[in-house]
Amino acid sequence: MGLHDNGPAERGGPGTDEELAALALKILVAGGFGVGKTTLVGAVSEIRPLRTEELLSEAGERVDDTGGVERKTTTTVAMDFGRITIRSGLSLYLFGTPGQDRFWFLWDELALGALGAVVLADTRRLEDCFPAVDYFEHRRIPFVVAVNCFTDARRYGTTDVARALDLEQGTPVVLCDARDKDSGKEVLIRLVEYAGRVHTARLLDAVGSQADPV
Amino acid sequence: MNGQWYDAEAGPLVRPYAMTGGRTKPGPHGVRFDLIALVVVDPAAGGTGEEALLGPEHRALLGRCRDETQSVAELAADADLPVGVVRVLLGDLLEAGHVKVSRPVPPARLPEMRILREVIEGLRAL
Ligand SMILES: Nc1nc2c(ncn2[C@@H]2O[C@H](COP(=O)(O)OP(=O)(O)OP(=O)(O)O)[C@@H](O)[C@H]2O)c(=O)[nH]1
Ligand SMILES: [Mg+2]
Numbered sequence: 001m002g003l004h005d006n007g008p009a010e011r012g013g014p015g016t017d018e019e020l021a022a023l024a025l026k027i028l029v030a031g032g033f034g035v036g037k038t039t040l041v042g043a044v045s046e047i048r049p050l051r052t053e054e055l056l057s058e059a060g061e062r063v064d065d066t067g068g069v070e071r072k073t074t075t076t077v078a079m080d081f082g083r084i085t086i087r088s089g090l091s092l093y094l095f096g097t098p099g100q101d102r103f104w105f106l107w108d109e110l111a112l113g114a115l116g117a118v119v120l121a122d123t124r125r126l127e128d129c130f131p132a133v134d135y136f137e138h139r140r141i142p143f144v145v146a147v148n149c150f151t152d153a154r155r156y157g158t159t160d161v162a163r164a165l166d167l168e169q170g171t172p173v174v175l176c177d178a179r180d181k182d183s184g185k186e187v188l189i190r191l192v193e194y195a196g197r198v199h200t201a202r203l204l205d206a207v208g209s210q211a212d213p214v
Numbered sequence: 215m216n217g218q219w220y221d222a223e224a225g226p227l228v229r230p231y232a233m234t235g236g237r238t239k240p241g242p243h244g245v246r247f248d249l250i251a252l253v254v255v256d257p258a259a260g261g262t263g264e265e266a267l268l269g270p271e272h273r274a275l276l277g278r279c280r281d282e283t284q285s286v287a288e289l290a291a292d293a294d295l296p297v298g299v300v301r302v303l304l305g306d307l308l309e310a311g312h313v314k315v316s317r318p319v320p321p322a323r324l325p326e327m328r329i330l331r332e333v334i335e336g337l338r339a340l
Contacts, residue, residue, distance in 0.1 A: 022283055022316065023329065024250040050291035052249070054298065081287050086336030090329070093250045093285060113248065181340075189337050196330040 022089045027191065028110055029080070030097045030135070031120030032128025036148040036178035037096040038080045040120065044184040045082025045094060052081050054106060077106065084188075092188070097132075107135060116195040117143040118187055120178065123156045126164055133165055142195040144172040146187045170197075234302040247301050249287040252316040255280045265312070271295075272303055276312055 029037045042049040054077050080096025095110050111117075117136050121129045129145070136143040147161055156164075158173035167173070172190050176183045255276060265273060271293075278284055278292060290300040307313045 022252050022254075024252055024285060024316075025329075025333065026250050047288075050288070052287050052291045053296045081291060083285075083288070084337070084340070086333055090332065090336070091285075092333065092337075093287065095249070095287075110249070185337050185340055189334055192330055192333050192337070196327060200327070 022091075024091050024093055026093050026095065026110070026114045027188065028095050028097055028107075028114050028117040028141075029120065030107075030117055030129075030132040030143075031148075032122065032125060032132075035120045035122045035125075035128065037120055040118070040146075040148075040176075040178040040184050040187075041080040041082040041094045041096045043179055043181045044084060044188065046085060047083050050081045051078040053078055079106075079110075104131075104135075111135075111139060111141055114141055116191045117141055118191055119143050119145045121145055121147050121161065121165070122150060122153065123147060123161065124150070124153050126161070129165070133167070137168060142191070142198040144174055144187065144191045144194055146174050146176045146178075148178045149175055170194075234299055237302050247286045247304055247315055248317075249297065250285045252283050252285055253279045253289065253304060253313050254283050254316075256312060256314050268307075268310075268312075272307060275300070275303055276307060279313060 029040055031037055038049065077098050079098060080094070082094040084092040084094070086092065092115075097107055097110055117132075119129050119132045119136065133143075133145070145161060145165060145167065147156070147158070149155065155175075158175065162171065162173045172194050174187055174190050176187050178184065253275075265276065268276070274293060275289060278289060284292075286297065286300060286304065289304075290297040293300065304313065304315065308315055
């Protein structure tokens with residue numbers, strides 16, 4: 001065992017995934033500052049919310065344009081991280097994406113291969129989730145908008161929110177309480193259902209647009 | 215190991231990276247493990263003799279994976295190390311044949327309906 005049969009150079013080679021037979025699905029939780037991302041991940045995760053830190057040397061190069069001596073910034077950024085085991089060999093992993101703009105590039109890695117995303121919104125500051133909505137729409141990553149119903153916030157209907165956010169037709173909007181496990185579960189269920197529909201539709205599209213049948 | 219110990223653009227050593235010899239990118243293959251890539255100990259891999267050659271951080275990671283299959287993110291969080299450091303250490307372990315690392319599922323293949331239904335039912339049952 002070793003380099004020759006499971007080396008990462010053999011992309012697409014046979015074996016590894018099947019051998020492991022374990023599947024990990026990734027869901028992102030995004031949204032504006034203080035909207036409840038950490039709370040939501042903590043409410044549904046079966047493990048104590050872990051934070052994982054990333055060394056931002058690349059970001060440093062982009063952010064610090066000091067000229068002259070090249071300097072590496074070693075800021076660390078925390079991501080919320082949670083897990084839900086569906087059964088042995090099938091788990092959902094949740095990642096709360098960092099809110100600050102300068103960490104956007106981190107999203108690209110998180111978004112790669114993601115099943116979908118939850119965009120948390122607060123109706124008092126709806127505009128805070130515009131960047132997240134744009135991000136997932138552009139990358140065609142299925143997402144649901146979950147309105148975290150803070151007690152002192154005026155309640156809006158889901159259609160009001162969908163209109164205000166100018167969502168693409170069909171993008172689900174759900175009301176939730178990020179502190180509540182059942183509510184969080186419901187959001188995730190809606191997302192997985194929606195991701196399934198989106199994927200099926202894309203498959204049909206792809207089949208339909210093939211010029212030559214068979 | 216005949217790979218470069220220092221990346222060309224490594225700059226000054228960042229302390230957590232001291233345990234990787236200053237390397238900020240995993241081995242010659244240049245793999246970048248996904249955060250949810252799963253790491254399993256290869257049962258066929260070398261015995262305790264070979265493991266003795268590893269550093270303490272490598273052995274600690276290996277121990278964690280032996281207890282339970284772990285994702286890269288969990289390993290980093292549990293070990294309280296930056297993900298970048300864990301990736302380098304895992305690259306070493308992979309290269310030495312101690313572990314296997316699953317590739318993340320490619321997006322096009324991702325939501326197999328059967329699996330998604332299982333996920334939905336699983337969530338409902340929680
Ligand atoms: N009343 C109420 N408070 C909530 C709700 N969700 C979160 N909070 C509170 O709002 C605050 C912010 O929640 P967080 O989960 O830390 O928000 P976040 O999105 O992770 O914040 P950042 O990571 O700083 O962007 C915390 O004090 C939570 O307890 C909710 O549904 N209702
Ligand atoms: Mg937070």
